[in-house]
Amino acid sequence: MLNLKKEIKCGAIIVARLKSKRLKNKALLKIDKKNSIIEYIIIKIKKFFENNRIILATSHKKSDIILSLIAKKHNISSFQGEAIDVLKRIYLASKNKYFANVFIVTGDNPMFDINIAKKMINYHLKFNNDFTYANDLPFGTYGWVLKVKSIKKILLKKKRKDTEIWGDYFLENKNIKCAKISFKEKNILQNLRLTIDKKPDLKLVRKILSISKVKFPSFDKVQRILIKNKKILNINSNVKQKKKPKKIY
Numbered sequence: 404m405l406n407l408k409k410e411i412k413c414g415a416i417i418v419a420r421l422k423s424k425r426l427k428n429k430a431l432l433k434i435d436k437k438n439s440i441i442e443y444i445i446i447k448i449k450k451f452f453e454n455n456r457i458i459l460a461t462s463h464k465k466s467d468i469i470l471s472l473i474a475k476k477h478n479i480s481s482f483q484g485e486a487i488d489v490l491k492r493i494y495l496a497s498k499n500k501y502f503a504n505v506f507i508v509t510g511d512n513p514m515f516d517i518n519i520a521k522k523m524i525n526y527h528l529k530f531n532n533d534f535t536y537a538n539d540l541p542f543g544t545y546g547w548v549l550k551v552k553s554i555k556k557i558l559l560k561k562k563r564k565d566t567e568i569w570g571d572y573f574l575e576n577k578n579i580k581c582a583k584i585s586f587k588e589k590n591i592l593q594n595l596r597l598t599i600d601k602k603p604d605l606k607l608v609r610k611i612l613s614i615s616k617v618k619f620p621s622f623d624k625v626q627r628i629l630i631k632n633k634k635i636l637n638i639n640s641n642v643k644q645k646k647k648p649k650k651i652y
Contacts, residue, residue, distance in 0.1 A: 414502035419510030539587035543598030603639035
C-alpha cells in the first residue's frame with residue numbers, strides 16, 4: 404500500500420461513464436479473459452490504495468448505474484454526479500470522502516503505470532502542489548494529482564460547463580501551483596498510444612496483455628513487449644487523439 408502521512412488525506416478517483424460513441428459501453432468491454440476495462444482499473448488501483456480511499460465517480464444518469472454496482476462488487480465507494488462537468492464531479496466526490504488531495508485516472512486508461520502514479524503522488528504531497536502532471540509519456544500511461552481546494556478555485560472561475568478535458572484550467576491559472584514531472588528517459592517508443600478510445604486501441608491493449616507474463620505490466624515492460632513485437636504497433640497507429648477545446652474560460 405502507498406504510505407501516506409495520516410494528516411494528509413489522499414484518495415483515488417476513477418472517472419468513468421458509459422457515454423462513449425466511438426466505442427459503445429467501453430468500460431464494460433473485456434480487456435482480458437476475466438475482467439472488463441473498469442474492473443481491471445479498480446483491481447489495479449487497489450494495489451496501492453486501500454478500498455476506503457477509492458471512489459468510482461460516474462454520472463447520475465440511469466445508464467451509468469451499472470458502474471456503481473461494479474464499484475460495490477469490488478468493495479469501493481461510488482459517486483454519481485454531474486454528467487458533463489467532470490471537474491465538479493471530481494470535487495464533490497472528493498469532498499464526500501474528505502480528501503485533501505486526489506489521484507485521478509480515467510476509465511480510458513487501464514494501462515496507467517503504478518510506479519509512475521506513486522512517484523507523482525509523493526512529489527505532489529512533498530511540494531504541496533495544486534496540480535501535478537506527467538510529461539513525455541504516451542496517452543494512457545499516467546494519471547493526474549490535484550489538491551481538492553484548487554479544484555474549487557477553478558469551479559468558481561470557469562464559464563464552460565463541459566469539463567471533460569480539464570487540465571488547461573489549472574495550467575492557465577496563474578494562482579495555481581502546477582508541477583510537471585518529466586519521464587522522457589522512460590519513453591523509448593515514439594508516438595505510442597495506450598489509451599482506449601476506439602476499437603483498434605482496445606485490440607492493441609488486449610494483445611499486449613495476452614503477451615505479458617504479469618497481469619499489470621509496467622510501462623517499461625509494455626515497451627519491452629512492443630520492441631519484441633513491433634508489428635502490433637500498427638494496430639492503432641491510425642487513431643487520432645481527440646482535440647481539446649481552444650478556449651476554456
